[in-house]
Amino acid sequence: EVQLVESGGGLVQPGRSLRLSCTASGFTFGDHAVSWVRQAPGKGLEWVGFIRSKAYGGTTEYAASVKGRFTISRDDSKSIAYLQMNSLKTEDTAVYYCTRSGSGWSFDYWGQGTLVTVSS
Amino acid sequence: QSALTQPASVSGSPGQSITISCTGTSSDVGSYNLVSWYQHHPGKAPKLMIYEVSKRPSGVSNRFSGSKSGNTASLTISGLQAEDEADYYCCSYAGSSTLYVFGTGTKVTVL
Numbered sequence: 001e002v003q004l005v006e007s008g009g010g011l012v013q014p015g016r017s018l019r020l021s022c023t024a025s026g027f028t029f030g031d032h033a034v035s036w037v038r039q040a041p042g043k044g045l046e047w048v049g050f051i052r053s054k055a056y057g058g059t060t061e062y063a064a065s066v067k068g069r070f071t072i073s074r075d076d077s078k079s080i081a082y083l084q085m086n087s088l089k090t091e092d093t094a095v096y097y098c099t100r101s102g103s104g105w106s107f108d109y110w111g112q113g114t115l116v117t118v119s120s
Numbered sequence: 121q122s123a124l125t126q127p128a129s130v131s132g133s134p135g136q137s138i139t140i141s142c143t144g145t146s147s148d149v150g151s152y153n154l155v156s157w158y159q160h161h162p163g164k165a166p167k168l169m170i171y172e173v174s175k176r177p178s179g180v181s182n183r184f185s186g187s188k189s190g191n192t193a194s195l196t197i198s199g200l201q202a203e204d205e206a207d208y209y210c211c212s213y214a215g216s217s218t219l220y221v222f223g224t225g226t227k228v229t230v231l
Binding site: 035037044045046047050061063064097102103104105106107108109110111112113 | 121123152153154156158160164165166167168171172175177209211213218219220221222223224225
């Protein structure tokens, strides 16, 4: 069974940093790209960023709203993806979901999400 | 890149069919057959319902179907059931610079 479990969320002050983890199981993690998607309170889903599999260079792409502040990385030996969030803003408050990339640029599996609250 | 436009809410009685629209532009929905749909029950993980406009993942009921015309994609739920009550989001590939754009989301209510 495919599982994605996010961790690392919590309360953080504006301007500080936080790192989220996504631990995968039930599939060959290294064969798949991974995206992070967030949902701010009362709002819709927003794509945050993406990391390709090593077979496709392991390169990353980011939404304009987080580019230069957020960094995605992966450790295929541990089946974990990371989202390093720096210079956090109050508008980054959201539930952050880890997703597996599926056919046709879809997100075929999602984690349960982890809440990040940016507040002083 | 602006969010794709969906109606805020759609409702129907059990057994009826409803359709949710998802309107984008020629830079996203209109350019690629890479629209996907997600069902989201609050507090739970979103679930992929449709990918590549009209394909259903294994295990998804055939009551869910997708289509596209021009810059607008649609999700139809037939034989509406109480368990279909949830939020639904469309998403489109939007090219190499933006990658993904989500819809604004639609709350489906089963009357």
